[in-house]
Amino acid sequence: MSTNIPSTTVELSFAHPPRLAIVVSRFNEEVTHGLRDGALAWLKEHAISMRDEDVMYAPGAYELPLIAQTLAKTGRYDGVVCLGCVVKGDTAHFEFISLGAAVGLQQAALNTDVPIAFGVLTTYTDEQAIVRSRDDVHNKGREAVAACVESLALLQKIRGC
Numbered sequence: 001m002s003t004n005i006p007s008t009t010v011e012l013s014f015a016h017p018p019r020l021a022i023v024v025s026r027f028n029e030e031v032t033h034g035l036r037d038g039a040l041a042w043l044k045e046h047a048i049s050m051r052d053e054d055v056m057y058a059p060g061a062y063e064l065p066l067i068a069q070t071l072a073k074t075g076r077y078d079g080v081v082c083l084g085c086v087v088k089g090d091t092a093h094f095e096f097i098s099l100g101a102a103v104g105l106q107q108a109a110l111n112t113d114v115p116i117a118f119g120v121l122t123t124y125t126d127e128q129a130i131v132r133s134r135d136d137v138h139n140k141g142r143e144a145v146a147a148c149v150e151s152l153a154l155l156q157k158i159r160g161c
Helices: 029-045 061-073 093-112 126-132 138-158
Strands: 020-025 055-058 080-089 114-123
Touching: 020 061, 020 138, 029 080, 029 114, 029 126, 029 138, 055 061, 055 114, 061 080, 061 093, 061 114, 080 093, 080 126, 080 138, 093 114, 114 126, 114 138
Parallel strands: 020 055, 020 080, 080 114
Antiparallel strands: none
């Protein structure tokens, strides 16, 4: 497992506090709720508040791109963090869901110019997913929300906001 966790090197100063949406897949809830908790902990550590109504739940990882794009298009959110988990099974289903979520989220970000973070675990085993969603610094929900906030700060800097 890689221990190269990106540190926050971008100045996290904003003209107004960023409003984020977090969308959590209900599939594999033990894991996705750990990702959610990690993301919320990171935000709290960086004094970025979240409203309860801005944490939403999607049926699964495949549905994340449409929901993220719709949220981004509302103009209410500066960024969207998508959290999910797809564990490889005995069929090709894993590949289709993982690819659909990854490409869909990338397209949603490019279509809306809103940072949309890919916090979807794609693991070979349940144990790999659990390790990545634990309450520690290696939690991938923490990394996803950090990437979203850092991207937002950098985009604002580039745009001169």
